[in-house]
Amino acid sequence: GENVEQHPSTLSVQEGDSAVIKCTYSDSASNYFPWYKQELGKRPQLIIDIRSNVGEKKDQRIAVTLNKTAKHFSLHITETQPEDSAVYFCAASETGTASKLTFGTGTRLQVTL
Amino acid sequence: DVKVTQSSRYLVKRTGEKVFLECVQDMDHENMFWYRQDPGLGLRLIYFSYDVKMKEKGDIPEGYSVSREKKERFSLILESASTNQTSMYLCASSYPQGVAGELFFGEGSRLTVL
Numbered sequence: 300g301e302n303v304e305q306h307p308s309t310l311s312v313q314e315g316d317s318a319v320i321k322c323t324y325s326d327s328a329s330n331y332f333p334w335y336k337q338e339l340g341k342r343p344q345l346i347i348d349i350r351s352n353v354g355e356k357k358d359q360r361i362a363v364t365l366n367k368t369a370k371h372f373s374l375h376i377t378e379t380q381p382e383d384s385a386v387y388f389c390a391a392s393e394t395g396t397a398s399k400l401t402f403g404t405g406t407r408l409q410v411t412l
Numbered sequence: 413d414v415k416v417t418q419s420s421r422y423l424v425k426r427t428g429e430k431v432f433l434e435c436v437q438d439m440d441h442e443n444m445f446w447y448r449q450d451p452g453l454g455l456r457l458i459y460f461s462y463d464v465k466m467k468e469k470g471d472i473p474e475g476y477s478v479s480r481e482k483k484e485r486f487s488l489i490l491e492s493a494s495t496n497q498t499s500m501y502l503c504a505s506s507y508p509q510g511v512a513g514e515l516f517f518g519e520g521s522r523l524t525v526l
Contacts (some may be wrong), residue, residue, distance in 0.1 A: 300471065308452070323501065331512035342502070342517040343455070388454060392512040400515060402447075404454040 301326040303391050305403025313411055318376045320406045322389035325370065329391040333400070337386045346387075347374070351380045373408060379410045415439070418503050419516035425525050431490040433521050435464075435503030442507055444486035445515065446470075446478065449500040463484055493525045 302325040312318045324332075333348035349356045349363045349372065356363050362375045372391075389403040393397055419434035437444065443462050447455040447456040447470075457470030457496050459478040467478050476498060479487045486505075490497055 305454070333514070335515075342519050343515075344517070345514045348514070399457060399460060399468075400445075400512070401457070401471070403454040404452060 301329055301391055301393070301401040303389060303401050304405040305389050307339060307406060308404065309407045309409070311409045311411060312379050314360075314379060314381060316379055318374075318379055318383070318408055320387055320389070320393075320408070321371065321372070322375045322403050323369075323371050324391040326391070326393060327367075327370065327371075328393045332363070333390050333392075334361075334363060334374050335388045335390065335402075337388065337405075339385070343388060358404040376408075379408075381410050381412065384408060384410045416503055416516050416518040418501075418521045420521050421519065423523045425493050425522060425523065427494060427525060429493050429525075430434070430524065431493050431525075433488040433490075433501055433503075433523070435486045435518055436484050436486070437486075437505040437516070438484065439516070440483065441505035441516070442483070443505060444480065445504040446476075446486065447451055447487045447502045447504065448472065449502055449520070455502065458488065490523075491510065493523075495525050497523065499523060499524045511513075 306324045330351035335343040336346045337343040360377045365372045386405045388405050390400040392400045416437045445460040446458040454471050461467045461480045477489045502520050503518040
């Protein structure tokens with residue numbers, strides 16, 4: 300089955316700096332890579348996703364890059380703000396009869412003033 | 413807005429008890445999932461279902477079973493609760509069948525087994 304590794308487990312940045320979270324996956328058949336944000340006490344919510352026919356996708360201050368050859372994908376947050384503080388999860392999925400997401404172990408991002 | 417509702421936010425049960433966790437979604441989604449969330453381990457898939465009466469094992473199905481008698485409802489059952497099943501349980505739904513897409517999560521059920 301799929302295995303997703305995520306680094307770092309914790310990340311502290313100053314407000315206004317950039318943050319990068321990296322993930323690797325094992326199954327070359329995976330073709331869908333979402334990122335979820337979970338604020339304290341809340342449910343995880345999708346913030347951005349990318350499919351394997353695209354190398355990069357951007358949405359305002361958030362971008363995701365995908366390297367299928369190396370089986371890497373990364374989340375980039377620019378101009379971080381205190382409300383970006385949360386746990387971020389990457390995930391990978393193969394499209395099939397039932398799309399099953401395998402999650403990474405999460406990165407706790409702390410944006411300090 | 414998609415709404416995924418989990419019946420209980422907090423439960424405390426004793427070892428050996430049978431536990432039912434209920435999840436209902438209101439958007440006619442084909443796919444439903446049960447994940448378990450533990451610190452440092454992320455979200456791990458227990459079971460999922462892509463149609464009524466269909467179920468598939470996830471990565472950690474041992475000690476759990478599921479039921480999907482109606483499209484909108486997906487139940488997780490712990491036949492005989494054990495202390496190592498103390499955790500946060502998250503239900504999720506998505507659509508369409510056969511295409512990887514956004515998961516809509518419930519608020520979670522925190523289960524403590526004494």
